[in-house]
Amino acid sequence: MRRITGSLTPVRAQQDGTTGARVLKPLTAGDPTTVGPFRLAGRLGQGSMGIVYLGYRSTRPVAVKVIRPHIAEEDYFRQRFSQELEAIRRVGGFHTAALVDADPKAEQPWIATQYIHAPSLLELIQQHGPVSELGGWWLAAGLADALMHVHSVRLLHRDLKPGNVLVATDGVRVIDFGISHVGGSTGLTTSSAALGTLAYMAPEQAADSRRASEAADVYSLGATLVHAVTGHVAFYAQMPAQRTLDSPPDLTGLPAALADLVAHTLAFDAEDRPTAQSVLEEAMGRLLDFGVPADGQAYPPLPEAFLSEVRDHEATPVEATAALPAPEPEPATPAAAVPQRTEPLPAVAPPRPATRAVEPSAVRAEPEPALWATQWRNRMKGRRSEYGG
Numbered sequence: 001m002r003r004i005t006g007s008l009t010p011v012r013a014q015q016d017g018t019t020g021a022r023v024l025k026p027l028t029a030g031d032p033t034t035v036g037p038f039r040l041a042g043r044l045g046q047g048s049m050g051i052v053y054l055g056y057r058s059t060r061p062v063a064v065k066v067i068r069p070h071i072a073e074e075d076y077f078r079q080r081f082s083q084e085l086e087a088i089r090r091v092g093g094f095h096t097a098a099l100v101d102a103d104p105k106a107e108q109p110w111i112a113t114q115y116i117h118a119p120s121l122l123e124l125i126q127q128h129g130p131v132s133e134l135g136g137w138w139l140a141a142g143l144a145d146a147l148m149h150v151h152s153v154r155l156l157h158r159d160l161k162p163g164n165v166l167v168a169t170d171g172v173r174v175i176d177f178g179i180s181h182v183g184g185s186t187g188l189t190t191s192s193a194a195l196g197t198l199a200y201m202a203p204e205q206a207a208d209s210r211r212a213s214e215a216a217d218v219y220s221l222g223a224t225l226v227h228a229v230t231g232h233v234a235f236y237a238q239m240p241a242q243r244t245l246d247s248p249p250d251l252t253g254l255p256a257a258l259a260d261l262v263a264h265t266l267a268f269d270a271e272d273r274p275t276a277q278s279v280l281e282e283a284m285g286r287l288l289d290f291g292v293p294a295d296g297q298a299y300p301p302l303p304e305a306f307l308s309e310v311r312d313h314e315a316t317p318v319e320a321t322a323a324l325p326a327p328e329p330e331p332a333t334p335a336a337a338v339p340q341r342t343e344p345l346p347a348v349a350p351p352r353p354a355t356r357a358v359e360p361s362a363v364r365a366e367p368e369p370a371l372w373a374t375q376w377r378n379r380m381k382g383r384r385s386e387y388g389g
Contacts, residue, residue, distance in 0.1 A: 049071060065112075096174050098113065115318070137283045157220070159220070161227075199223065222262045249262075265279065
């Protein structure tokens, strides 16, 4: 990859005072201004594996991850990058970010994916606390559906966690799957290294990354649900050796029904865990019990604080006004004086009477559970043939 030097267009970088949503950060003097066919507008984030930029080839934004030089030098990484790109191209489904372009032969390999303008599940949990049981089942369904699509092309995620789950008003999106974490969040790049994040990692994956499997991804799904519903992680580990032990997870605060599913996903032996399809079927069945409709749902069944931030995040421009330096911080505005948006938000229908508590945004005024059930059963019937189940 050829680095282009010169003056960089300043990009306003600040944090929204009302929602906490992160706005684009400016490029630094050492950053490229183009990668492949993409013009870079600013930084979205960085990690041990590389730096993620907001880029444009046309008017649609993309997320461009540029691999760090020391990782790009690893023969193992180059081999895996090339092998898995085609598989990633075939990953479909509503719950994943689509691959746009990539160059595995560049001096610093890069990968461009669909940019999803939404906060992460981790950010929402840290700012607003955990979700309810209903929200947990909704997350379980979306994450299981995403894993089914990833696994259908013989690809693994390896690092499913709240930080890699984006929450939008129309559903969750799983990002950074497959090749995106070949380097691992630990910075280790050998074929036998422990790749992933320890708090959400299956014990066999912690012992040897070559043993990562679909069952390991399901394990991470269960650990993610624990964090989302309770606000705490299921495991506290500082080194891979701690995750190789058959230690019980901390399920404190999980509702009984959800705890039963999660306990099975966190089984020590991989063969004792359910498949992603089984998790999806269980979650959809529970959503039916809650009376959540399949069609015409205004917003997902998440806490109102989550939904308010997600809506405000989506309303915030992806790229702030350029050609001007970042403004000086202004004094905090009292809560009562915060300007209101001029465009009204879509109305959220009141909940239907139910024996369980349902967030106000979870259902329509006149849900049709029979139609919802029929659509779901037809959907799952097609899924079994689609995925060979």
